[in-house]
Amino acid sequence: MYDLVIKNGKLVTPDRIYEADIAITDGVYAAFLQAGSDAPAKEIIDAKGNYVFPGIIDCHAHLNEPGFEYREDFATGSRAAAAAGCTTLIDMPLNNDPSLMNKEIFDMKMGLISKHSAVDFALWGGIVGDYDSQPGSVKNNMKDLVDLHNCGVAAFKGFTCPNGDLFPTVNMGNVRKALEILKPYNALCGFHCEEFGQVLEREKEAKAKENRTKEEKIRDFLDSHDVWTEYVATKNVIDMVRATGGRVHICHVSHPMVAQVVKDAIHEGLSITAETCPHYLGYTEDFVFEKGAPAKCTPPMRRKEDMEKLWDYVLDGTLSCVGSDHSPAADEEKDNETKDIWQAWGGLNSIQFFLPMMFDMVVHKKGLSPSLIAKVMDYNPAKVFGLYGKKGAFELGFDGDIVIVDPERPWKCSQEELLTKGHVSCFDKEEGKGAPVCTVIRGKVVAEDGMYKEEAIGYGEFVRPVK
Ligand SMILES: [Zn+2]
Incomplete structure (x- = not known):
């Protein structure tokens, strides 16, 4: 049982975009699964049609x-x-x-x-x-x-x-x-x-x-x-x-x-x-x-x-x-x-x-x-x-940060x-198209639909460079 699964999104990396489900447990990426995996999780977010960034x-x-x-x-x-x-x-x-x-x-x-x-x-x-x-x-x-x-x-x-x-x-x-x-x-x-x-x-x-x-x-x-x-x-x-x-x-x-x-x-x-x-x-x-x-x-x-x-x-x-x-x-x-x-x-x-x-x-x-x-x-x-090693890429063990756009x-x-x-x-x-609909930090949703969650205040942690 994962803590959180983001399913059906299009994962965006510097080299390619591909469909996959992301599982987060204990605040870090725990698995990258085939889209539509139906992996068991305490919380599931459907990102269908949307881009998912780390x-x-x-x-x-x-x-x-x-x-x-x-x-x-x-x-x-x-x-x-x-x-x-x-x-x-x-x-x-x-x-x-x-x-x-x-x-x-x-x-x-x-x-x-x-x-x-x-x-x-x-x-x-x-x-x-x-x-x-x-x-x-x-x-x-x-x-x-x-x-x-x-x-x-x-x-x-x-x-x-x-x-x-x-x-x-x-x-x-x-x-x-x-x-x-x-x-x-x-x-x-x-x-x-x-x-x-x-x-x-x-x-x-x-x-x-x-x-x-x-x-x-x-x-x-x-x-x-x-x-x-x-x-x-x-x-x-x-x-x-x-x-x-x-x-x-x-x-x-x-x-x-x-x-x-x-x-x-x-x-x-x-x-x-x-x-x-x-x-x-x-x-x-x-x-x-x-x-x-x-x-x-x-x-x-x-x-x-x-x-x-x-x-x-x-x-x-x-x-x-x-x-x-x-x-x-x-x-x-x-x-x-x-x-x-x-x-x-x-x-x-x-x-x-x-x-x-x-x-x-x-x-x-x-x-x-x-x-x-x-x-x-x-x-x-x-x-x-x-910060690479914790942040900035979809890699197992990196912080479970997600932005769904x-x-x-x-x-x-x-x-x-x-x-x-x-x-x-x-x-x-100013106006345009393309906006974040969900922000996740270390497995926790901190904002949705352009509004922060009250409980996010104080959740943010200091990040020390990895090297
Ligand atoms: Zn400045």
Whole structure:
């Protein structure tokens, strides 16, 4: 007698789609059986006509706890994630106070968030630098990196552009040092790549312009974060990989010119991986002009031809992961009436429509196989972030995570109904087809038909990298 059997579904893997029944016992995949097996189980879910994925991993999410719970906390962010089909999220170390930069903060953060996560979670640790500190003063956390690695963080994140005192920018000295320190542990270091000097100077110049309309300010904002800032920072970080032999992940690549640099580095044999996000694959500068403050993020959305070309790099495997980069805000911080693009919070409320948007784009708009989703949102993130062995594939003994997606089910984002704390999203009124109808984590149903289960809150567990 199995605990749970998902029957008659179409299992989606990176290579193929096939019909089979899945049996889960004691929280792990216990058997893969011929479709229609009638295997005895305490609970049976019929997935006929639907796709079945081994969960969805969001490798890039900001849930803001501790420190900015007025924007989002683990309960609200993770319940939205569960409803959206996400079974594991990897939480960022910033937009926190304190940022996750040493073992003491790790212990404190775990004590808070493990009480009320609705999905399994791993953590990014922080690399904080001393870009703008005076000679002799030390802000960086180089001495804490190995301890943090031993705590079980899945990766480390650093910021190459101006980012405020809570998470100081890394300079290339910090990047090089961090890679040297973490190389013996084969630990992964991810970077937000926009070059400090260009962003600082160009923003300063743009903000000094007088009598700008709302539209002109958006143009100024986009120009001050143009592709050259992302390109130069990415090249610099890749050079530090060349210098150290370290392992790097380039976060949220927005532009084909940047993706090409990553591709060349991978071909050279450097240990580089990279991700992009749904908003760079389906949305453009025009969307920022249309939506204003709610659509502000960095790097910003690019031109249509750049967006189209970015797909080539997802298809050829250069951009091997797709994360949400959910970075929530309080409603007033994204209010288009009272905030211009400079004053608005930079980050999107996206976690609840991350999978439906990708499914609609991949399967319905592009006519591609759902296998691409299993690749960039399951298998590859599990491999890159060390979760493979537990997560990311239909393998016996892996965690019994399941997302059942009805490929024809229509969805529409309505920001009033979001399960996140904030209710302003640039994706309000966006619609498409293909939505999760059931989310299962370690054999337990945590969400159904777009709504989380109350008992899921607190069920989510910390996932330590397997190696
Ligand atoms: Zn981010």
